[in-house]
Amino acid sequence: MIFKAAAIQMCSGIDPAGNAESMARLVREAAAHGAVYVQTPEMTGSLNRDRASMRANLRGEEDDLIVEAARGLAGELGIHLHVGSTAIGLAEGKIANRGFLFGPDGEKICHYDKIHMFDVDLDNGESWRESAAYTPGATARLINLPFARLGTAICYDVRFPELFRAQAAAGAEVMSVPAAFTRQTGEAHWEILLRARAIENGLFVIAAAQAGLHEDGRETFGHSMIVDPWGKVLAAAGGSGEGVVLADIDIDAVRAARGKIPNLKNARPFTIEEVGKPGRGDVAA
Numbered sequence: 001m002i003f004k005a006a007a008i009q010m011c012s013g014i015d016p017a018g019n020a021e022s023m024a025r026l027v028r029e030a031a032a033h034g035a036v037y038v039q040t041p042e043m044t045g046s047l048n049r050d051r052a053s054m055r056a057n058l059r060g061e062e063d064d065l066i067v068e069a070a071r072g073l074a075g076e077l078g079i080h081l082h083v084g085s086t087a088i089g090l091a092e093g094k095i096a097n098r099g100f101l102f103g104p105d106g107e108k109i110c111h112y113d114k115i116h117m118f119d120v121d122l123d124n125g126e127s128w129r130e131s132a133a134y135t136p137g138a139t140a141r142l143i144n145l146p147f148a149r150l151g152t153a154i155c156y157d158v159r160f161p162e163l164f165r166a167q168a169a170a171g172a173e174v175m176s177v178p179a180a181f182t183r184q185t186g187e188a189h190w191e192i193l194l195r196a197r198a199i200e201n202g203l204f205v206i207a208a209a210q211a212g213l214h215e216d217g218r219e220t221f222g223h224s225m226i227v228d229p230w231g232k233v234l235a236a237a238g239g240s241g242e243g244v245v246l247a248d249i250d251i252d253a254v255r256a257a258r259g260k261i262p263n264l265k266n267a268r269p270f271t272i273e274e275v276g277k278p279g280r281g282d283v284a285a
Helices: 016-032 051-056 065-077 155-159 161-169 183-201 252-260
Strands: 002-009 037-039 080-089 095-102 108-113 119-121 127-129 149-152 174-176 204-207 211-213 219-221 225-227 233-236 243-250
Touching: 002 016, 002 204, 002 225, 016 037, 016 065, 016 080, 016 243, 065 080, 065 095, 149 161, 155 161, 155 183, 161 174, 161 183, 174 183, 183 204, 183 219, 183 225, 225 243, 233 243
Parallel strands: 002 037, 037 080, 149 174, 174 204
Antiparallel strands: 002 243, 080 095, 095 108, 119 127, 204 225, 211 219, 225 233
């Protein structure tokens, strides 16, 4: 089974309506090139560090502008459209960083919420606390599509290999990693992490990213890419500006990679035994 996939690179601003227009234009471009699965980045609907302003634009899933636009696009173009994520208002003032997948009939197949919160302090003074605004998810979705079994992750989730391994062991052939990586972390780790997750699990990784200097002042790394099960980058975008990354996904390559290096089958349980005495004062005795 071979299908054409697209990763959409965006530079989302604060206004959801403007971002919906950009998404529609890029998705139509991808579909015109034959893509039957199209993925948009994390926070397609808005990147906005001003929480009061962000909350003012929040809607529930049933009223969200990006959800409505994506549903219509999927049905109009007859494709599987994967909104990498957008901010969705929940009960009691809480927020979900939520991804959506829509089928060619325009109906929602499923949604999933980002599991791991990006709570970090970087060398350049950047400090992020996603947990202060967002409610983490607790369930990954393994989605049976006509052409592949798709696993789900969002951005910071890529740093947790156990999430990928569990979905690969359950049958995932393709992993989605929509993201809004910071420029600093992206320069250091983005491609390495994506290729590592592909190699160690013998699957394709499709990663649509935010790119460039955003309206709220943050800068994201871009370099949306599609990686094959051997770790080869099949296609990639640059570090700024919009774009559409396209590649043919041959699911037989998953079986081939796992046949050559069957580490999913070869995995064994083990225990850890600590020996010796700690040699540093900051380690508990």
